[in-house]
Amino acid sequence: MYRELKELLFSPDVxxxxxxxxxxxxxxxxxxxxxxxxIGLISSFAIGDFLNTVELRHISVILTPENFLVLLLKPFIAWFLLAGIFYCFCRLWSGNGSFVETLQNTGYGALPLTIFTVFPIIDGIFINSNVNMPQMVGLGTVIFFDLLMLLFVLWSGYLWTYAMERSHEIAHEKAIVSAAIAVLLYLIYHLVNNLGIINLFLH
Known part of the structure; x- marks a missing residue:
């Protein structure tokens, strides 16, 4: 298993x-x-604890049974949507892979994103232990982790390129375009989703 995961992360073509x-x-x-x-659910607890600590309860993360289910299912919904986007583009490029195969390889390609989910917990622990830190330091950590997130998203994009190229037997350039569009959509979603956290440090 270790050899396969290492191959996935560093030799996706193989x-x-x-x-x-x-x-x-x-x-x-x-x-x-x-x-x-x-891990995303654990991150929500960490962030929620931080917001309560700095007296920002009006935007605190409160885990009810309803939003617990939403947080749990959101990555699976994103997985299916992303696979659907890949499948549509690859069919547009005259690819011949099935949707189920696309779904499988989209999931494999998301491994760097899963690895990255550990870092917001580290971020939350760091902020919780430094609640009196200057605003610019807090903002700096947010920007640092966003840049780190960008690297992991691009890493997934790299894996998805080979995933779609091999799944649908399309040209490498077309696979790059498909992966680039998916990465762009993810980054837009992440930006919109995290504007509130950045504004928190600016005000």
């Missing part, structure tokens, strides 16, 4: 070429998404 020869299996991609989802 990994997805091999996957093309194997039977489609959604179990491991689903586990990758589930781990990211669970």
């Amino acid at each position: 990994f997805f070429t091999q996957k093309k020869k194997e039977k489609i299996d959604l179990l491991i991609p689903a586990i990758i998404i589930l781990i990211g989802s669970m």
Whole structure:
């Protein structure tokens, strides 16, 4: 398993070429998404605790059964939507892979994003232990983690390029375009989703 994950992260061309020869299996991609989802829930607790600590309860993260379910399912919804986007573009490029195969390899390609979900917890712990830090320091950590997030998103984009190229047997350039569009959509979503945190330090 370790060898396969290392191959996925650092030699995606080899990994997805091999996957093309194997039977489609959604179990491991689903586990990758589930781990990211669970860590995301823990991050929500960390951020919520920070907001309460600095007396910003009006924008605190309160986990009710309803939004617990939303936070848990959101990565899975994003997985299916992203796979749908990939599938549509690859069909546009005259690709021949199935949606299920696209779903499988989109999940594998999300591994760097799942790894990154650990960092917001570290960020939350750091901020909680330094509640009296200057605003610019707090803003600096937000920007630092956003830049780190960008690297991991691009890493996933790199994996998705080979995933779509091998899944649909399309030209490498077309696979790059498909992955670039997915990365751009993710970054737009992340930017909109995190403007509130940045504004928190600016006011």
